[in-house]
Amino acid sequence: MRMTHVDGKDKGALALYTLSTCVWCRMMKGFLAKMQIGYDYVDVDTLAAEEKAQTIEELRRWNPKCSFPSLVVNGEKCVVGFNEETLKETLNL
Amino acid sequence: MNDGSAQGSKEADLFLEELEVRSRESGYHLNPDTGFVRALIEGLLTNVRRYGYAACPCRLASGRKEDDMDIICPCDYRDADLGEHGSCFCALYVSREVARGTRPLASIVERRPPEGSRRHNDEPVAGIVRPSHPVWRCRVCGYLCAREGPPETCPICKAAGERFELFLPGGPG
Numbered sequence: 167m168r169m170t171h172v173d174g175k176d177k178g179a180l181a182l183y184t185l186s187t188c189v190w191c192r193m194m195k196g197f198l199a200k201m202q203i204g205y206d207y208v209d210v211d212t213l214a215a216e217e218k219a220q221t222i223e224e225l226r227r228w229n230p231k232c233s234f235p236s237l238v239v240n241g242e243k244c245v246v247g248f249n250e251e252t253l254k255e256t257l258n259l
Numbered sequence: 260m261n262d263g264s265a266q267g268s269k270e271a272d273l274f275l276e277e278l279e280v281r282s283r284e285s286g287y288h289l290n291p292d293t294g295f296v297r298a299l300i301e302g303l304l305t306n307v308r309r310y311g312y313a314a315c316p317c318r319l320a321s322g323r324k325e326d327d328m329d330i331i332c333p334c335d336y337r338d339a340d341l342g343e344h345g346s347c348f349c350a351l352y353v354s355r356e357v358a359r360g361t362r363p364l365a366s367i368v369e370r371r372p373p374e375g376s377r378r379h380n381d382e383p384v385a386g387i388v389r390p391s392h393p394v395w396r397c398r399v400c401g402y403l404c405a406r407e408g409p410p411e412t413c414p415i416c417k418a419a420g421e422r423f424e425l426f427l428p429g430g431p432g
Contacts, residue, residue, distance in 0.1 A: 185302075185316070185317065185318075185319060186302075186305070187301075187302030187303075187305050187306060187316035187317070188302065188316055188317040188318075188349075189295060189298045189299050189302065189316070189317065189349065189350075190317060190349075190350075190366050191317075192298065210319055211309075211319055211320075222319070226373075230373050231369045231371070231372075231373050232319060232373065232374070233318070233369035233371075234317065234318070234319065246368075246369075247366040247367070247368065248366045249365065249366055
C-alpha cells in the first residue's frame with residue numbers, strides 16, 4: 167500500500183491512517199503541519215477495494231478497532247485518536 | 260475550526276438547518292463550533308453520495324447498509340458516548356455541559372466493537388407473559404413502543420423506523 171509523504175522535521179517513521187471525511191483526522195494532519203513534522207499518510211476510505219482490505223488488515227494489527235486517526239510510530243506503537251498532549255509526549259515535542 | 264472546503268455548499272446549509280431543527284426538537288445539542296459541524300456535514304454528504312446513506316464520517320463504512328446500520332448518523336453509540344464523554348464519537352452531538360462550554364471537548368475512544376463482535380439485533384426478551392402487542396425498541400435512543408410495527412420515524416430522536424429492533428414479541432401467536 168502506498169502512502170503519501172508530507173515533508174517536514176524527522177520525528178521518526180510516522181505512518182498515519184486517516185479518513186478523508188473525518189474531522190479529527192483533519193485536525194491531526196493540521197497539528198503535524200503546524201509543528202512542521204514529516205509523516206506519511208493514507209486516506210483509507212478513498213482506496214480501491216483490494217488495497218482498502220489490505221490496509222485495514224495492516225491497521226488491525228496495531229488497532230483492532232480500526233478507528234481513525236491511528237498513528238503508527240517507528241513501527242513500534244500506535245497512537246489512536248487525536249490528542250495534542252498525547253502526541254507531544256509521544257513525539258517529544 | 261476553520262476549513263476552506265467546508266464553506267459555501269448549499270446542500271450543507273440545508274442539511275445543517277434540518278439537523279438543527281431536529282436536534283432542538285428531540286432534546287439533543289449540536290457542537291457549538293459551526294465550522295467543525297460544517298466539516299462533519301460535508302463528510303456525511305460525501306458518504307451519502309458514496310454509499311447512499313449518511314454513514315458516520317469518522318468511521319470507515321463497509322458500503323453494505325446492513326453492516327453499517329449501527330453507524331448511520333445518529334449512530335447507535337451516540338447516547339452512551341454523550342452520557343460518558345459529553346460528545347458522540349465525531350463530536351457532532353455534544354452534551355448540554357459541552358454545548359454551554361462548562362465541559363471541554365476531546366477526541367474519545369471508539370465504542371463500536373471491532374468487526375466480528377458487533378451485535379446486530381438483540382434477541383427479544385424472553386420469560387415475560389406475551390403482551391397484546393409486540394414491543395419495538397429504537398436502537399438509537401432506547402425509546403420503546405407497543406404496536407404492530409415500528410413507527411416510520413422515532414418520535415423521540417427522529418431516527419428512521421429501520422433503526423428499531425423487536426424488543427418483546429407480542430400479539431396473537
